[in-house]
Amino acid sequence: MLFQIFDAFKCRLNDLNGKVNRIALETMHQMILLLKDNLSPVINMLIPAMVDNNLNSRNPGIYAAAKNVIQALCQHLDNYLLLQPFCTKAQFLNGKAKQDITEKLA
Numbered sequence: 001m002l003f004q005i006f007d008a009f010k011c012r013l014n015d016l017n018g019k020v021n022r023i024a025l026e027t028m029h030q031m032i033l034l035l036k037d038n039l040s041p042v043i044n045m046l047i048p049a050m051v052d053n054n055l056n057s058r059n060p061g062i063y064a065a066a067k068n069v070i071q072a073l074c075q076h077l078d079n080y081l082l083l084q085p086f087c088t089k090a091q092f093l094n095g096k097a098k099q100d101i102t103e104k105l106a
Contacts, residue, residue, distance in 0.1 A: 006042040013049040018059050025054060025065035032072040040081050047073075047085040055097030067100065074104055 012024035028050065032039065039046070054066035073082060082104075090101045 002038075002041060003045075006045060010045060010049040013046075014053055018062060021054065022059070022061045022065050025050065025062065025069055029065070029069050029072050032069065032076055036076045037078065037081075039077065043073075043077070043081050044085050047082070047089060051089050051093070051097060051101065055093070055100050056095050063096075070100065070104060
């Protein structure tokens with residue numbers, strides 16, 4: 001059931017409507033605080049959805065919300081859960097998204 005919920009939610013993280021996208025990121029931030037390590041089964045699905053478009057967004061609200069989500073992940077999840085998805089994303093990103101993820105890896 002967790003996969004079904006987050007599979008549908010993942011689409012909102014990449015929504016073309018900026019308001020929907022920002023609210024989805026803000027909601028994801030709250031969900032991280034509540035679910036913490038219970039997110040481990042879906043983290044490999046969520047990180048690409050959060051990072052790909054949102055950390056390179058020209059919309060300052062979306063970019064700030066995405067950075068808050070990444071920060072919450074780093075604070076509330078075990079680092080070993082984040083290492084693989086962050087390394088994978090760092091290889092293929094560009095711009096400020098690559099810089100942000102590389103700083104988190106360091």
